[in-house]
Amino acid sequence: GQQVMQIPQYQHVQEGEDFTTYCNSSTTLSNIQWYKQRPGGHPVFLIQLVKSGEVKKQKRLTFQFGEAKKNSSLHITATQTTDVGTYFCAESMEYGNKLVFGAGTILRVKS
Amino acid sequence: NAGVTQTPKFRILKIGQSMTLQCTQDMNHNYMYWYRQDPGMGLKLIYYSVGAGITDKGEVPNGYNVSRSTTEDFPLRLELAAPSQTSVYFCASSYIQGNSPLHFGNGTRLTVT
Numbered sequence: 347g348q349q350v351m352q353i354p355q356y357q358h359v360q361e362g363e364d365f366t367t368y369c370n371s372s373t374t375l376s377n378i379q380w381y382k383q384r385p386g387g388h389p390v391f392l393i394q395l396v397k398s399g400e401v402k403k404q405k406r407l408t409f410q411f412g413e414a415k416k417n418s419s420l421h422i423t424a425t426q427t428t429d430v431g432t433y434f435c436a437e438s439m440e441y442g443n444k445l446v447f448g449a450g451t452i453l454r455v456k457s
Numbered sequence: 458n459a460g461v462t463q464t465p466k467f468r469i470l471k472i473g474q475s476m477t478l479q480c481t482q483d484m485n486h487n488y489m490y491w492y493r494q495d496p497g498m499g500l501k502l503i504y505y506s507v508g509a510g511i512t513d514k515g516e517v518p519n520g521y522n523v524s525r526s527t528t529e530d531f532p533l534r535l536e537l538a539a540p541s542q543t544s545v546y547f548c549a550s551s552y553i554q555g556n557s558p559l560h561f562g563n564g565t566r567l568t569v570t
Contacts, residue, residue: 350499352499376555376556377555377556379558379559381559387563388547388561388562388563388564389500389547389559389561390561391558391559391560394556394557394558396556434499434500436559438555438556440555443554443555444490444502444505444515444554444555445555445559446502447492447499447500447501448499449498449499450498450499452497
């Protein structure tokens, strides 16, 4: 079945450092979504990418969709303690297909 | 709008007991999902529904059952609880499957001992 590779599994950064998490698929994707889950909370939708090479920004967060639509990244500039949590990508291979979640990247920020 | 509401928040079951996790949404979404999340792991799809009266299995359906009698409600039933079902359960809904955001409930933390 469809598998979503997300790396790294865990990252611990100093406040103010940058952070990046990556998702890779062996197949071409219809779209990819990113979610954030705070400790003890539920996943919250951040963004959806649909177009090849698409780049979207939300304040300090930059999301990219690869040209081949097989990979994606989430980059956080100058992390803050409020960025702490687990970041998940979720992939859909075809329009109308169920989302498959990656294992997530746990981000811890030292102040 | 309350969004997606799950009850209970916490529950401890003994092996072999049964229970129903409740989920309701007020966004008029056709699509609803049940996920489980084990510590340090991602979200595994248990069951999903594309509309009232229609349900289908996800990745890990064994030991669970669902029903969808109305658009709003999507309860998850555990018939014979086992320790392997200790997990956090999330219900979610969406407007379109795969191409619109999932709205999650706050989750139910279940322990089976």
